Amino acid sequence: MTSRRYAQLDVFADRPGAGNPLAVVLDGAGLDDATMQAIARWTRLPETTFVFPATKPEASYGIRIFSPRREVPFAGHPSVGTAHAVLEAGLASPRDGLLMQEGIAGLLPLRVEGSGPTRTIAVRTPRAKVMEIASPEDPRLRDVLATLPLGALPPALMDGGRRWWLAELSDEAALRAATPPWEAIGTLAEATGSMGLCAFARSDDPVYFLAVRAWVGAPAQFEDAASGAANATLAAWLASQNALPGNDGRYRISQGREVGHDAIIELYVDEEGDVWSGGRVCSVVDGQIAW
Secondary structure, three states, X not given: OOEEEEEEEEEOOOOOOOOEEEEEEOOOXXXXXXXXHHHHHHHOOOOEEEEEOOOOOOOOEEEEEEOOOOEEOOOHHHHHHHHHHHHHHOOOOOEOOEEEXXXXXXXXEEEEEOOHHHOEEEEEOOOOEEEEEOOOOOOOOHHHHOOOOEOOOOOEEEEOOOEEEEEEEOOHHHHHHOOOOXXXXXXXXXXXXXXXXXXXXXXXXXXXXXXXXXXXXXXXXXXXXXXXXXXXXXXXHHHHOOOOOOEOOEEEEEEOHHHOOOEEEEEEEOOOOOEEEEEOEEEEEEEEEEO
């Protein structure tokens, strides 16, 4: 067995337990795919990442992302959390305020602003595309949306590396009180090659502009505590419909309260139309893993 530096973090949170947990193995050199998958299965966290030396001169470090079931090309909270762990370990430093992550999804920049506990990190997410705009009466969606009071925008299927169905609900109270129709969401996810349904509603809260719930339908069924990737596809959808909240393309969302978390994710759609997804990260465990 080899001891490797290991960290556990809470992403999109300013305190332990509020955000989305992440495990990071800071020295992935020498680990094969089967071993990384085994470690990710063992941590039993939504994702586990492995850090490698960069292979391209413009990259700050390399990354592999694994869920307990499979490798993931890109995900928002693992990218943001790994950048935090790399900075804390002194493995890389920002250049002109940016880190450059090298992974399956290519080179992705992360903007680092501030320092200490108030530091924020945001990843520029892969460009999301509108795959389909649908009717609530679509046979694939009817059972999913039947009990949900819908808002102004039509349901849409977005692809930002992972596919998500998006649905606006009438108000925040309705969204927070909703019971996910899990069987229907699972059927929808499998039939359309999507993660499931990301439901959202506008809010009058002074801290955030949208409340969001992300219901994963396949391969397992669960509610995501805080999804940077799902929220990035949502931001791209809202931008395409000229329906962004906030000011100058910047806004915050609340996610995770219904599953015992309280995450705040910061979104920014820049002048080129790229979506940046990020927030604060809280270190919880700093130690070694022997495997």
